[in-house]
Amino acid sequence: xxxxxxxxxxxxxxxxxxxxxxxxxxxxxxxxxxxxxxxxxxxxxxxxxxxxxxxxxxxxxxxxxxxxxxxxxxxxxxxxxxxxxxxxxxxxxxxxxxxxxxxxxxxxxxxxxxxxxxxxxxxxxxxxxxxxxxxxxxxxxxxxxxxxxxxxxxxxxxxxxxxxxxxxxxxxxxxxxxxxxxxxxxxxxxxxxxxxxxxxxxxxxxxxxxxxxxxxxxxxxxxxxxxxxxxxxxxxxxxxxxxxxxxxxxxxxxxxxxxxxxxxxxxx
Amino acid sequence: xxxxxxxxxxxxxxxxxxxxxxxxxxxxxxxxxxxxxxxxxxxxxxxxxxxxxxxxxxxxxxxxxxxxxxxxxxxxxxxxxxxxxxxxxxxxxxxxxxxxxxxxxxxxxxxxxxxxxxxxxxxxxxxxxxxxxxxxxxxxxxxxxxxxxxxxxxxxxxxxxxxxxxxxxxxxxxxxxxxxxxxxxxxxxxxxxxxxxxxxxxxxxxxxxxxxxxxxxxxxxxxxxxxxxxxxxxxxxxxxxxxxxxxxxxxxxxxxxxxxxxxxxxxx
Numbered sequence: 001x002x003x004x005x006x007x008x009x010x011x012x013x014x015x016x017x018x019x020x021x022x023x024x025x026x027x028x029x030x031x032x033x034x035x036x037x038x039x040x041x042x043x044x045x046x047x048x049x050x051x052x053x054x055x056x057x058x059x060x061x062x063x064x065x066x067x068x069x070x071x072x073x074x075x076x077x078x079x080x081x082x083x084x085x086x087x088x089x090x091x092x093x094x095x096x097x098x099x100x101x102x103x104x105x106x107x108x109x110x111x112x113x114x115x116x117x118x119x120x121x122x123x124x125x126x127x128x129x130x131x132x133x134x135x136x137x138x139x140x141x142x143x144x145x146x147x148x149x150x151x152x153x154x155x156x157x158x159x160x161x162x163x164x165x166x167x168x169x170x171x172x173x174x175x176x177x178x179x180x181x182x183x184x185x186x187x188x189x190x191x192x193x194x195x196x197x198x199x200x201x202x203x204x205x206x207x208x209x210x211x212x213x214x215x216x217x218x219x220x221x222x223x224x225x226x227x228x229x230x231x232x233x234x235x236x237x238x239x240x241x242x243x244x245x246x247x248x249x250x251x252x253x254x255x256x257x258x259x260x261x262x263x264x265x266x267x268x
Numbered sequence: 269x270x271x272x273x274x275x276x277x278x279x280x281x282x283x284x285x286x287x288x289x290x291x292x293x294x295x296x297x298x299x300x301x302x303x304x305x306x307x308x309x310x311x312x313x314x315x316x317x318x319x320x321x322x323x324x325x326x327x328x329x330x331x332x333x334x335x336x337x338x339x340x341x342x343x344x345x346x347x348x349x350x351x352x353x354x355x356x357x358x359x360x361x362x363x364x365x366x367x368x369x370x371x372x373x374x375x376x377x378x379x380x381x382x383x384x385x386x387x388x389x390x391x392x393x394x395x396x397x398x399x400x401x402x403x404x405x406x407x408x409x410x411x412x413x414x415x416x417x418x419x420x421x422x423x424x425x426x427x428x429x430x431x432x433x434x435x436x437x438x439x440x441x442x443x444x445x446x447x448x449x450x451x452x453x454x455x456x457x458x459x460x461x462x463x464x465x466x467x468x469x470x471x472x473x474x475x476x477x478x479x480x481x482x483x484x485x486x487x488x489x490x491x492x493x494x495x496x497x498x499x500x501x502x503x504x505x506x507x508x509x510x511x512x513x514x515x516x517x518x519x520x521x522x523x524x525x526x527x528x529x530x531x532x533x534x535x536x
Binding site: 042043044045046047048049050053054055056057058059061078079089090091092093095099101102103104105106108110112134136140157159 | 310311312313314315316317318321322323324325326327329346347357358359360361363367369370371372373374376378380402404408425427
């Protein structure tokens with residue numbers, strides 16, 4: 001849904017409020033959301049400046065250093081390569097790879113910063129980071145017109161879809177880590193919805209504040225918990241249920257959701 | 269394969285040349301390639317300028333006017349909306365929706381130009397163009413912070429993958445039309461490769477210049493013909509075979525490929 005500060009034409013749907021108290025389940029910070037998106041693909045759009053100061057958007061591939069700095073491999077024969085040689089101010093837009101039917105519901109991030117050629121002692125790490133993310137780069141990375149560029153990120157703007165957006169500064173971005181659950185989350189969500197609707201309903205009723213829920217669907221999973229959408233006789237609602245403890249590895253997700261289901265049924 | 273003007277480190281694979289004459293089959297112009305890509309999706313990355321002149325890349329949705337001018341619907345609450353209010357110089361990068369395993373083999377285009385708010389007599393067409401391409405925009409298009417912007421395209425840079433790239437000027441872009449075959453091409457290519465490998469081999473041998481081909485795969489289909497990759501005892505090769513006449517509608521593709529197969533077998 002749009003944020004409250006949009007100029008509402010008056011037809012936004014209303015949602016049913018929870019009826020019982022709901023535990024506050026942490027969410028990923030904007031920096032962590034950004035690091036998770038950046039780690040989740042190898043394709044971005046680069047914005048550079050042409051010689052006459054016009055903004056220039058172009059497709060690029062990237063890998064990442066440990067601090068989340070993107071590493072590009074760009075040909076000087078391409079317009080963006082010539083732009084970078086002249087002006088190192090850049091930004092990168094990265095969008096979640098699987099775009100939903102409503103494209104503006106996608107999660108995306110803009111990283112603004114300054115590009116630099118790797119210093120001698122950075123080159124091996126930059127090369128390895130790019131090749132690790134873009135294996136096909138082995139065919140062209142050593143052509144003389146291709147150069148590696150490291151983007152030092154100054155400013156991060158994350159948009160998680162409608163009404164979810166925040167900024168992060170450079171230290172927060174560098175210190176954050178990609179959510180370890182992200183790579184397996186979509187599969188887990190599909191499995192929960194296909195085979196465990198009863199468990200999701202129990203979670204929504206006992207833990208999510210909707211004792212009158214008639215059905216529940218999982219919309220996303222992260223290292224802290226599950227987002228649920230529910231139907232009630234009062235209308236639709238959304239809620240969130242948390243694991244016993246935040247996850248530190250993808251392989252903990254199954255046990256954490258089993259524990260959630262068990263806890264929900266014990267509270268019923 | 270990289271272009272010849274890349275600094276070749278010496279390990280580029282070689283391909284087998286055709287052994288018999290091959291008819292010259294037209295290809296889409298850069299302007300037509302651009303119009304086809306732009307018509308094939310509703311998602312782009314916009315490059316704008318921040319107040320201090322930094323390039324800013326951000327995800328947007330778009331529709332198109334009949335002349336290929338993109339129509340954006342942008343919130344003033346978003347950074348790119350504020351940028352547009354201050355400086356209307358923009359570019360849009362649009363990438364083919366299905367990205368191949370090697371991302372730099374994707375087709376993509378950059379449209380550079382200037383954004384303007386629709387004039388009174390343009391507003392209805394711009395609104396309809398955006399809604400036609402982005403049905404979900406009906407939920408927010410009339411919020412007071414959202415505005416339509418038409419991008420007048422000044423310059424087009426198309427990249428069709430490795431070694432295929434060209435520019436188009438504004439009149440050529442406006443006059444070109446999307447390839448009508450594009451929407452059904454991927455399905456047709458899959459079908460030809462799955463069920464008609466013998467017909468593709470006959471085309472490669474009789475029409476494509478490779479009488480020694482041992483197998484043939486269709487890599488793309490457009491309104492003029494089919495691109496084929498072949499295996500021969502001399503190594504791999506690529507060729508192109510043309511329909512009896514260029515197609516003007518998607519539903520002509522099946523008959524055109526049937527005629528190609530018949531002609532190939534008659535020439536064998």
